Structure formats: structure tokens, C-alpha cells
Amino acid sequence: MATAQYSGRRKAAAAEDPANLRAAPTTDEEAGKAEQEMPRRSKRVAALDIFRGLTVAMMILVDGAGGEWPVIGHAPWNGCNLADFVMPFFLFIVGMAVPLALKVEQRMHNQVLAVKRVVFRTIKLLFWGLILQGGYSHAPDELTYGVDMKHIRWCGILQRIALAYLVVAFLEIFSKTSEAQELTPVGWSIVLLKIIRIFGACFLVIYLATLYATYVPDWTFTLHNTNSVDNGKVFTIVCGVRGRLDPPCNAVGYIDRQVLGINHLYQHPAWKRSKVCTYASPHEGPFRKDAPPWCLAPFEPEGILSSISSILSAIIGVHYGHVLIHMKSHLERLKHWVLMGFALIFLGILLHFTHAIPLNKQLYSFSYVCTTAGAAGLVFSLFYILVDILHLRVLFLPFEWIGMNAMLVFVMAAEGIFEGFLNGWYFESPNNTLVYWIKKHIFVKVWHSTRAGVLLYVIFAQILFWALVAGVLHRLRIYWKM
Incomplete structure (x- = not known):
């Protein structure tokens, strides 16, 4: 009876967290040995x-x-x-x-x-x-x-x-x-x-077949950025292709726009740091004057x-x-x-x-x-x-x-x-916080x-x-x- 009770407790512990891996007894003999060693942790x-x-x-x-x-x-x-x-x-x-x-x-x-x-x-x-x-x-x-x-x-x-x-x-x-x-x-x-x-x-066949066989039509988006002069402007991206793996015309982005909706995608994709978008690449920076409009568009890196x-x-x-x-x-x-x-x-x-x-x-x-x-x-x-x-x-x-x-x-x-909690306690200005002071005076200025x-x-x-x-x-x- 005691062995059964212990085994039940061990089963619950083993399944508690997929990241907390434990070696659980799988036989009555192992359970009996483990019972004698309690309360040692697994x-x-x-x-x-x-x-x-x-x-x-x-x-x-x-x-x-x-x-x-x-x-x-x-x-x-x-x-x-x-x-x-x-x-x-x-x-x-x-x-x-x-x-x-x-x-x-x-x-x-x-x-x-x-x-x-x-x-x-x-x-x-x-x-x-x-x-x-x-x-x-x-x-x-x-x-x-x-x-x-x-x-x-x-x-x-x-x-x-x-x-x-x-x-x-x-x-x-x-x-x-x-x-x-x-x-x-x-x-x-x-x-x-x-x-x-x-x-x-x-999974591989589903992914590859969808990626290369899906037809990606032209699509539009409205820029939502109050800091941009183009805020509220509608842009059109020309595609009409299959099997492309470039930023604007791939099937990954197309499916996310259709299923999730373009307003529910990540607004700061890494592609905005690419060379065709900014002279500061690979750093973030102002967009080039000749940057294609898709540089302003959202993209979901953790999409469907x-x-x-x-x-x-x-x-x-x-x-x-x-x-x-x-x-x-x-x-x-x-x-x-x-x-x-x-x-x-x-x-x-x-x-x-x-x-x-x-x-x-x-x-x-x-x-x-x-x-x-x-x-x-x-x-x-x-x-x-x-x-x-x-x-x-x-x-x-x-x-x-x-x-x-x-x-x-x-x-x-x-x-x-x-850090967000610490930033809530500031002196005179929200920019004057303990986090900001430590970063500036203990690390940046010293070096x-x-x-x-x-x-x-x-x-x-x-x-x-x-x-x-x-x-x-x-x-x-x-x-x-x-």
C-alpha cells in the first residue's frame, strides 16, 4: 500500500513540469528502494x-x-x-x-x-x-x-x-x-x-508544400505609426508569385496576414534592418529614401x-x-x-x-x-x-x-x-530611474x-x-x- 502511494506521488512529480526532469521509479522494486530513501529529493x-x-x-x-x-x-x-x-x-x-x-x-x-x-x-x-x-x-x-x-x-x-x-x-x-x-x-x-x-x-512535407506551392497575390497594408509622416497611408506590395522566399512575397507572411490579420502581426520585424531598408544595416536606422514599401510592413516571425x-x-x-x-x-x-x-x-x-x-x-x-x-x-x-x-x-x-x-x-x-517595476520609481522625470542611473554611471561612463x-x-x-x-x-x- 505504501509503495502504491509513493508511486502515485512520484507520477505527479514527474509530470509537473516538462522542464524539470526527474528520474521516476518504473517498477515496484525501484519504488520500494526510493521509498526507503525518502525524503531525499528526486x-x-x-x-x-x-x-x-x-x-x-x-x-x-x-x-x-x-x-x-x-x-x-x-x-x-x-x-x-x-x-x-x-x-x-x-x-x-x-x-x-x-x-x-x-x-x-x-x-x-x-x-x-x-x-x-x-x-x-x-x-x-x-x-x-x-x-x-x-x-x-x-x-x-x-x-x-x-x-x-x-x-x-x-x-x-x-x-x-x-x-x-x-x-x-x-x-x-x-x-x-x-x-x-x-x-x-x-x-x-x-x-x-x-x-x-x-x-x-x-510536418516537413506540409511545410515545404505550403511554402513553395502557395500562390501569393498582391497585398496592401495601412501604416500605423504616429511618428511617421506616412502614418495612415495605404501601401500596395506587388507579388503574384509562388515559391518566393524574399521578405514581401513568401507564403509564411501571406498565411499569417490571411489567418491572423495584418494588424495582429509583429510590428518590428528584423527585416527592417536589412540593407535595402536602411543605410545603417545591420543596425536600426532611418529608412532609405528608395526603400521598398514592405520595409514598413509588419511580419510575424512566430507565425502559423x-x-x-x-x-x-x-x-x-x-x-x-x-x-x-x-x-x-x-x-x-x-x-x-x-x-x-x-x-x-x-x-x-x-x-x-x-x-x-x-x-x-x-x-x-x-x-x-x-x-x-x-x-x-x-x-x-x-x-x-x-x-x-x-x-x-x-x-x-x-x-x-x-x-x-x-x-x-x-x-x-x-x-x-x-526593470519595469523599478522604472516606476523615478525622481522628477520617468527617464531618471535607478535602472537608468546604474546603466549610465556604473557601466557606460566607467568604460x-x-x-x-x-x-x-x-x-x-x-x-x-x-x-x-x-x-x-x-x-x-x-x-x-x-
């Missing part, structure tokens, strides 16, 4: 926590310093900068977490419980995505909040993560059968490869069609997660991960430089999926070697602390909620450089500060779980 996969923390830190870095250092910001269109690895790294991590977090609930008699947890977690991610990136929150720069529902942005980072998580979690739940439970690690690897090939191929392609990043992560579960040898795991990582990178780069399919984060192209997922696999493999084999975990504690409280740091630091000052401010006053806060919360066992 074991986490430290390498994945560290990788998650690094990814959150990268997001804070590129958001905070990307304006001054465009080399780390998003590529204006084709290409791949540091910022372009953040989203696929998140999706890879989510995918890798799913088989570990749901491996108990995967059993047939627990499918209903697993589905409920997955759906509820997806709804929470969608909710926070709309609040933080839909336009309601104006932190940290504006001391206001609220959004005109005619212009709310429906898509965003958390919304894309929610969709990918929902798909791969359902794939994990419903692809598991009672017979498959008895398979050896090698057998599991074969089954998993078949599942990934089938579902991955389906590109989100279908992004699911592939999570599916590859699922595969890496199953390798971690079913292959027990360090050498076997690393051989599989590293070979697959290099193969994906080679394929992605080959497609890009042969001009078959360019690397493009905005379109979430197939070459981009391969390159970034391969890079994610290699980065995780490196952390696995350093942490799980060489036992150098202490060197990466700041990243591990962030990774264990990733949602808190994402909201407070990456989305600027904490006599805005670029260096902003970079160091982001590293020390944001990333390191929140790593220490997350470390304290970890000691107190306080976590924000989704």
Missing part, C-alpha cells in the same frame, strides 16, 4: 538544466545588447546570428524534457491524466505568452499597460513553445504501447526512429506556417531524450548525439550554401531547423561530458540555477518585468563606451544578478513551475 538532469539556463541567458543577452551589438542580434533575413539559436534551443530542450517528464504517465492506463496535464500546461504557456508579448505589457520602457484588441499580437515565443510542446507531448503519450514497454534500448531506438521519421516527414516547421526542432529533442533514457552507456549516448548533431549541421549548411534552402529564422526554413537542432545537440553533449562525465558541475552553477527557475528569469529579466557599457550591464546587472537570485531561491526550494 534527481534532476543537471546538464539539461545548465543548457536551459544558458539559453535563457542568451536570450537576455541578445535582447538587452543586440541593439548595440547587431552581430549577436537576429539576422535581418537570411543568415544565422547568435540570437537565432535561442528559439530552436528552447524547442529542443522542451522536446528533450518531454519523454523524461512523461515517462510514467505514458502507460496506457495513465493517458487521461497525462493529457490533462499537457493541455493545462499548454494553456498556461499561451496565457503568459499573450500577456508578455501580445502587447499588454509595456515593460520596461513605458510605465503603462494594456492593449487595443484590434492590434493584439496573437503569436510569440511562449505561444510557439506551447504548440510544439502540445504536439510532441501528445506524440509521446499516444505512440507508447504496452508492448513497447518491454523493448530493449536498441528496440526502443528503432521504434523511436520510425515515429520521428513518420511524424517529422509529415513557421511554427509547423519549428515542431521539427522539438521532435529532434524528443529523440535525444529517448537516447538518454534507453541507452545506459555514456559512450553509446554520446556517439548517437554527436553523430546526429554533426550530420544535421552538415545538411543545414549544405542546403544553405548550395542556395537550395537558405538559413532563415523568420521562415524557420528546413536548413535552419537542421543547423540549429544539430548545434543544440552538440551543445548539450558538451555539457553532458563536462557535468556528467568529468563532474565539473560547479563551474556552471549560475546557469544551472537559472535553468531550474527558467520561467521566473524569463519573465523578470528577458521580458523586463522587474567611456555605450556599446561596452550596455554589454557589461546586461552580463552583470541582469544575467549574473538573476543567476544569484535563482540560486537563493533554489536554496529555499522555491520554483516557478509551468
Whole structure:
């Protein structure tokens, strides 16, 4: 009876958070041993926590310093900068977490419980995505909040993560059968490869067929920018083509304009920093006099069609997660991960430089999926070697602390909620805040450089500060779980 009660508690803990990976007992013997060890806490996969923390830190870095250092910001269109690895790294991590977090609930008699947890977690991610990136929150720069529902942005980072998580979690739940439970690690690897090939191929075919076969007609948009002399002016973009991957006439943007509505797309796409739009490229700057009108148009980088392609990043992560579960040898795991990582990178780069399919984060192209997922696999493999084999975990504690409280740091630091709160306390002018004073007097003036000052401010006053806060919360066992 006690074993059954303990097993139930462990099942609930394992499914609590797709990012909090725990090794749950799967047999009565394991449950009995674990019961004797209570109240010890369940074991986490430290390498994945560290990788998650690094990814959150990268997001804070590129958001905070990307304006001054465009080399780390998003590529204006084709290409791949540091910022372009953040989203696929998140999706890879989510995918890798799913088989570990749901491996108990995967059993047939627990499918209903697993589905409920997955759906509820997806709804929470969608909710926070709309609040933080839909336009309601104006932190940290504006001391206001609220959004005109005619212009709310429906898509965003958390919304894309929610969709990918929902798909791969359902794939994990419903692809598991009672017979498959008895398979050896090698057998599991074969089954998993078949599942990934089938579902991955389906998503890829849907994406590529839609991208290259959809007819994109001419389209118009009205500029909504009170700071522009063209505010309220209607512009017409001439297309009438199929299979184009340029900014104004691709199927990704066309589908989003038709389904979501042009007023609900992202108003500051990276393409506005391209050479045809501004002389300041890759920095932001005033538009060229001969800039094409699409430079003023919105575009959704986390839109519908590109989100279908992004699911592939999570599916590859699922595969890496199953390798971690079913292959027990360090050498076997690393051989599989590293070979697959290099193969994906080679394929992605080959497609890009042969001009078959360019690397493009905005379109979430197939070459981009391969390159970034391969890079994610290699980065995780490196952390696995350093942490799980060489036992150098202490060197990466700041990243591990962030990774264990990733949602808190994402909201407070990456989305600027904490800085927005501090900016609410100002002296005489809203521009005279503690954040502004620290950035100007402790970092920029000391180094006599805005670029260096902003970079160091982001590293020390944001990333390191929140790593220490997350470390304290970890000691107190306080976590924000989704």
C-alpha cells in the first residue's frame, strides 16, 4: 500500500513540469528502494538544466545588447546570428524534457491524466505568452499597460513553445504501447526512429508544400505609426508569385496576414534592418529614401506556417531524450548525439550554401531547423561530458540555477518585468530611474563606451544578478513551475 502511494506521488512529480526532469521509479522494486530513501529529493538532469539556463541567458543577452551589438542580434533575413539559436534551443530542450517528464504517465492506463496535464500546461504557456508579448505589457520602457484588441499580437515565443510542446507531448503519450514497454534500448531506438521519421516527414512535407506551392497575390497594408509622416497611408506590395522566399512575397507572411490579420502581426520585424531598408544595416536606422514599401510592413516571425516547421526542432529533442533514457552507456549516448548533431549541421549548411534552402529564422526554413537542432545537440553533449562525465558541475552553477527557475528569469529579466517595476520609481522625470542611473554611471561612463557599457550591464546587472537570485531561491526550494 505504501509503495502504491509513493508511486502515485512520484507520477505527479514527474509530470509537473516538462522542464524539470526527474528520474521516476518504473517498477515496484525501484519504488520500494526510493521509498526507503525518502525524503531525499528526486534527481534532476543537471546538464539539461545548465543548457536551459544558458539559453535563457542568451536570450537576455541578445535582447538587452543586440541593439548595440547587431552581430549577436537576429539576422535581418537570411543568415544565422547568435540570437537565432535561442528559439530552436528552447524547442529542443522542451522536446528533450518531454519523454523524461512523461515517462510514467505514458502507460496506457495513465493517458487521461497525462493529457490533462499537457493541455493545462499548454494553456498556461499561451496565457503568459499573450500577456508578455501580445502587447499588454509595456515593460520596461513605458510605465503603462494594456492593449487595443484590434492590434493584439496573437503569436510569440511562449505561444510557439506551447504548440510544439502540445504536439510532441501528445506524440509521446499516444505512440507508447504496452508492448513497447518491454523493448530493449536498441528496440526502443528503432521504434523511436520510425515515429520521428513518420511524424517529422509529415510536418516537413506540409511545410515545404505550403511554402513553395502557395500562390501569393498582391497585398496592401495601412501604416500605423504616429511618428511617421506616412502614418495612415495605404501601401500596395506587388507579388503574384509562388515559391518566393524574399521578405514581401513568401507564403509564411501571406498565411499569417490571411489567418491572423495584418494588424495582429509583429510590428518590428528584423527585416527592417536589412540593407535595402536602411543605410545603417545591420543596425536600426532611418529608412532609405528608395526603400521598398514592405520595409514598413509588419511580419510575424512566430507565425502559423513557421511554427509547423519549428515542431521539427522539438521532435529532434524528443529523440535525444529517448537516447538518454534507453541507452545506459555514456559512450553509446554520446556517439548517437554527436553523430546526429554533426550530420544535421552538415545538411543545414549544405542546403544553405548550395542556395537550395537558405538559413532563415523568420521562415524557420528546413536548413535552419537542421543547423540549429544539430548545434543544440552538440551543445548539450558538451555539457553532458563536462557535468556528467568529468563532474565539473560547479563551474556552471549560475546557469544551472537559472535553468531550474527558467520561467521566473524569463519573465523578470528577458521580458523586463522587474526593470519595469523599478522604472516606476523615478525622481522628477520617468527617464531618471535607478535602472537608468546604474546603466549610465556604473557601466557606460566607467568604460567611456555605450556599446561596452550596455554589454557589461546586461552580463552583470541582469544575467549574473538573476543567476544569484535563482540560486537563493533554489536554496529555499522555491520554483516557478509551468
